[in-house]
Amino acid sequence: MAELTHFNVEGRAKMVDVSEKAVTSRTAIASGKVYMLPETLKRIQEGKIAKGDVLAVAQVAGIMGAKRTSDVIPMCHPLLLTGVDISFTEYPEPDQNGLCAVEITATVKVGGQTGVEMEALTAVSIAALTIYDMCKAIDKGMILGEICLEKKTGGKSGTYIREQVTGSR
Amino acid sequence: MAELTHFNVEGRAKMVDVSEKAVTSRTAIASGKVYMLPETLKRIQEGKIAKGDVLAVAQVAGIMGAKRTSDVIPMCHPLLLTGVDISFTEYPEPDQNGLCAVEITATVKVGGQTGVEMEALTAVSIAALTIYDMCKAIDKGMILGEICLEKKTGGKSGTYIREQVTGSR
Amino acid sequence: MAELTHFNVEGRAKMVDVSEKAVTSRTAIASGKVYMLPETLKRIQEGKIAKGDVLAVAQVAGIMGAKRTSDVIPMCHPLLLTGVDISFTEYPEPDQNGLCAVEITATVKVGGQTGVEMEALTAVSIAALTIYDMCKAIDKGMILGEICLEKKTGGKSGTYIREQVTGSR
Amino acid sequence: MAELTHFNVEGRAKMVDVSEKAVTSRTAIASGKVYMLPETLKRIQEGKIAKGDVLAVAQVAGIMGAKRTSDVIPMCHPLLLTGVDISFTEYPEPDQNGLCAVEITATVKVGGQTGVEMEALTAVSIAALTIYDMCKAIDKGMILGEICLEKKTGGKSGTYIREQVTGSR
Amino acid sequence: MAELTHFNVEGRAKMVDVSEKAVTSRTAIASGKVYMLPETLKRIQEGKIAKGDVLAVAQVAGIMGAKRTSDVIPMCHPLLLTGVDISFTEYPEPDQNGLCAVEITATVKVGGQTGVEMEALTAVSIAALTIYDMCKAIDKGMILGEICLEKKTGGKSGTYIREQVTGSR
Amino acid sequence: MAELTHFNVEGRAKMVDVSEKAVTSRTAIASGKVYMLPETLKRIQEGKIAKGDVLAVAQVAGIMGAKRTSDVIPMCHPLLLTGVDISFTEYPEPDQNGLCAVEITATVKVGGQTGVEMEALTAVSIAALTIYDMCKAIDKGMILGEICLEKKTGGKSGTYIREQVTGSR
Secondary structure (H helix, E strand, O other), X not given: OOOOOOEOOOOOEOEOOOOOOOOEEEEEEXXXXXXXXXXXXXXXXXXXXXXXXXXXXXXXXXXXXXXXHHHHXXXXXXXXXXXXXXXXXXXXXXXXXXXXXXEEEEEEEEEEOOOOHHHHHHHHXXXXXXXXXXXXXOOOOOEEEEEEEEEEEOOOOOOEEOOOOOOOO | OOOOOXXXXXXXXXXXXXXXXXXXXXXXXXXXXXXXXXXXXXXXXXXXXXXXXXXXXXXXXXXXHHHOHHHHOOOOOOOOEEEEEEEEEEEXXXXXXXXXXXXEEEEEEEEEOOOOHHHHHHHHHHHHHHHHHHHOOOOOOOEXXXXXXXXXXXXXXXXXXXXXXXXXX | OOOOOOEOOOOOEOEOOOOOOOOEXXXXXXXXXXXXXXXXXXHHHHHHHOOOOHHHHHHHHHHHHHHOHHHHOOOOOOOOEEEEEEEEEEEOOOOOOOOEEEEEEEEEEEEEOOOOHHHHHHHHHHHHHHHXXXXXXXXXXXXXXXXXXXXXXXOOOOOEEOOOOOOOO | OXXXXXXXXXXXXOEOOOOOOOOEEEEEEEEEEEEEOXXXXXXXXXXXXXXXXXXXXXXXXXXXXXXXXXXXXXXXXXXXXXXXXXXXXXXXXXXXXXXXXXXXXXXXXXXXXXXXXXXXXXXXXXXXXXXXXXXXXXXXXXXXXXXXXXXEEOOOOOOEEOOOOOOOO | OOOOOOEOOOOOEOEOOOOOOOOEEEEEEEEEEEEEOHHHHHHHHHHHHOOOOXXXXXXXHHHHHHHOHHHHOOOOOXXXXXXXXXXXXXXXXXXXXXXXXXXXXXXXXXXXXXXXXXXXXXXXXXXXXXXXXXXXXXXXXXXEEEEEEEEEEOOOOOOEEOOOOOOOO | OOOOOOEOOOOOEOEOOXXXXXXXXXXXXXXXXXXXXXXXXXXXXXXXXXXXXXXXXHHHHHHHHHHOHHHHOOOOOOOOEEEEEEEEEEEOOOOOOOOEEEEEEEEEEEXXXXXXXXXXXXXXXXXXXXXXXXXXXXXXXXEEEEEEEEEEEOOOOOOEEXXXXXXXX
């Protein structure tokens, strides 16, 4: 197993030195879910048909959040993101806990010396928090879950694709 | 069921008008988990004994993240947080997926016209993302999950306490 | 005519001392226009019917911009905004220059020791810049204009209402 | 007429993917005006001779604002600006509305995959808002207007130069 | 001697809970020096007479820096600053190391539950760094020094006034 | 002696145009000290053995501060930092004023068109301010001093190494 790389010789945190790494094209895709009452999902879906679109606000928040990643995650390198896209999938069928879900998927691209996994994960997290914020007046029990990296390409460590997990989390 | 409050008469998003609300003491507690390989948790625990402390960095990130909430969540009101604390619980026993976990709990206080649920949830999310960032060199499959509001007090809607869910998510 | 208040005894800029001012309820309304080709306005209007909604993004940007006012305007006091709303009016009839327009109106509220004129004007400006950004691929000649304070209430200087100007700017 | 490029296949906003674009030298020049009472312009001019220099503060604000563009305009790409300059022209002759003006011109440079039009326009807007802020104690009726792109060079779409408009706006 | 207050029961950093503290009027004054070659000070002084005013830029930076304090100092509480002023004193007589100096003094006011010592110290530090930045092309050996709290008033711990130190640092 | 470069033809501040400069590997090392009572240093040292680690928080703050440099220093160019490290040296022997010290050293790397001197100095300053913040409950008399550039490499002006100064400051 590789070493944790974020610590210096004194054992304290550092921003890892990537100055010798090549600039390569990199992408990362992350996803996550917001679990909610069926009624809450229904409200979100109605809003899309009318103009009160929770997901439109979450999308803007997620894209702006991706750009703020190196501001809020201490050891992240600043990067010139060349593309950010976010999409949503609705799960209207209640699960074993009686909860529906909105799944958020973020795709981030960069040409740089380090990857954009954190940017994709941050975009998903901020979009999910925004959904919570806009619906919390009607459903304080919403849960953000299964936020994870789906895929990354580029860089020295190459391509990573998440294994499908059969059991639900 | 109450109305979604974040939309104006044109059906577009707005920052809800709280100017007529009373200033009251409010608290919110949120929690969430980072699932990881047993080996990853072991590294984090070893780091605490030595000086390479992932959780110390995550704690600083979470506290600073709480202060950035209204910067990154579009419809959140700015608030003068009067206290933020974060604690960690380790789950060294692998679950049914073979994963251990670190649980993050954030407590946020304010005297204000609106609550600090979003600040607590944002603190947990940023701390969780920081743990991911610092361990991703050895475990890209980590999952952020079960991020939810545990409790809130104060304000017109009063106290909310999360019901215990028996099934795992 | 009153003195410019933003300068100290050495003649240099300062953030004006408002510590002796009373906390009062204050509002400000500002407006501004983005002039554009008729075809550009048509695209924006079509987007509203479909989902590609330029104005939804501009609205989120304007609200977030209001919250960033004291970050970007050097001598502005930080304030706890209690409400921000933005609305749009379309002017589909070309003016004497053959240009249509979208008018942006921002309303900001606060309880504080200083007013929110700058927050309302900043919200309008950022929303207008966002419209430009999202349509510039098809119309680089758009013009932001007539950004001004419509009304303010509260504070020692009381209510201000803009006089109607008969001539167009 | 070209398509609006800021929307994804679901019709929602995205940060346009520029990862395949070449890195080229790019510049943009934008301008705008702050209309004000003759007395207000006189005060600004007096301040320049003494030390209370409104325009010096506006210049710093505009330059810092250019650097914040991708923070406040949702779909803007982050860019490594290589130069920002701002200049002012005074119009002491009252126009048909009896108003004088200060014109702000911002020039921004970058080597990058996308242009700096938004950075130049944001610099002008923030500088104009700062002039308003510093003079609002004596002239709340100031108007920000004619904020537009004067010229851009570089990139696939090449050079754009604004046509002179004979009528005043 | 009092306890360090910034640590929680687990021994980790927290933002101290000030929710039970009274809101009182508070001020803090901090100062610091930038030591430089006599020629560098001469250039700064010449600039003041002409328009190239290093200190005007440093002043804007210091005031804006005060407002960013809780963004950059991890455990600082956000505060609604009600006034920030900065002044400069020049020391044209070379010291024993042959260096002249510019002294920066920042005064910050607030009505709040915690003091503004950090805001005053941050204002001085950012202003000093700005002077360094603007003169580093001619004098890389400049030193920032003697940055300290001169005085604070208000709050439970009352007034603090720095003792005069006879020896130079 | 070279010219001050941060002023335009009107004598106002600008962000220097570096668009013609080559991209080269650059490093900068800066250092600074926080002087404190012997008892304060003892508390910091005890905290390191337990978990209440002032220096761990200061390190995170310094690294994040380096990334915020172009946000807070008006004329600084944004840069894609490729590495930031911070180390601490304790001086437990009281000096002639009876004060001990913690020395902070920051090393910053970049591949860019301009250097990272300001990023290294800002990292040191923010780390020093954080130490002050976390210990001010027990020692308001702490002094930040001797903040200076130790070394830089890369760029047209080449390598700079600070001359050792024999006298103490």
